[in-house]
Amino acid sequence: MTTQPALIRETFPVGPLQCNCTIIGDPLTKKAIVVDPGGDPELIMARLDKHGLKVVSIVHTHAHLDHFLAAGEMKKRTGATLHLHEDDRFLWDGLEMQCRMFGVPYSPVPAPDQYLRDDEELACGCGVALHTPGHTPGSMSFWFADAKLLIAGDTLFRRGIGRTDLWGGDYATIERSIKQRLYTLDEDATVITGHGPQTTLGEEMRENPFIRA
Template identity: 60%
Template sequence: MADMIRKTFVVPPLGCNCSILGDPATKQAIVVDPGGDAKSILEEVQRLGLTVVGIYHTHAHFDHFLASGEIRAATQAPLGLHEADLELWKILEVQCRMFGVPFVQAPDPDHCMRDEEALSFGKVTGQALHTPGHTPGSMCFHFPEDHLLLSGDTLFRGGIGRTDLWGGDSRAIEESIRERLFSLDETTTVITGHGAETQIGFEQQCNPFVSD
């Protein structure tokens, strides 16, 4: 099978990494963490010749889903989020106000995602992993055949997600990384929620927050 189409780029207002993943055969695609600038995201989808069939969120902090409503309206693709983050989704306006960001209404998620739920678009298959800690419903999206993980704000290059915001739990995030993410193949590329990409093997050896 041809390599997955992948385009990751930074979107406002807080520099979230938004990813478009597509199947080269069917041109079906998903958008992960559309934090803002729906126009640019939709233009990139069009440029790649893709059809969006799902909009997935690693967690429900405002900087990861401000463009969700507009993209859903344009594509009719369902929104997916773990049910443990529904309470955070409901306080989008509060989150925006705390960070001085204009409020953008988002519709309720269409689908509550589950741990180890299969993800598929066209011939591409992956799995959603529940990795609580940054938020109660934080998820990572793993595509083993492509050696790819979208970690959201759970794991960063040389760091981990904040646990001082709504629903954060420092013990839970460390357990999620050690037990779920560090069990993956060390050659797995990690697209983080913010900042540079990394690899599981590098983080196993060098991440000062979770490495032995």
């Protein structure tokens, strides 16, 4: 019996707010998705080239500026499709306003090509999208069961949770998303957070000071 080779995965901080960008690649087809290209398109392209990957899909955990500042440039260079949950379209449309508020240079980004749905299979067939609102109305997490990997965006951090005082944020909603969607997954899973160090689901279920299982 042959075993499936492990996914290619690399996470690295990008952009002015050091958002964690993640490349997920299929080792057989060499097709890849890029999650949260928050800046530094040259760096992202170089990492893709290093792994010999072709990006086919650019997916966003949510539509705050620091998670998609390089999305337009990445789409222009690769032809990859842009994906977002529809409930965050108002934030996507307000990118210029967000940039102005945070003093970040504005680069226009085209409209999303497709809207993500809850439980939708991601490109490359390697994971699924989970709708985990609260930080924003359209916040998504991406679950790769075989790899025991969760990309949580700004929903869950190491010993923290996403702030809920920005546009459309809601504490009761993020609490429900974390308890009912994330803490029901494999507690051995590695969690890639939107910013800062990774963690595991089990650690957060037991030790997160804001929301425990």
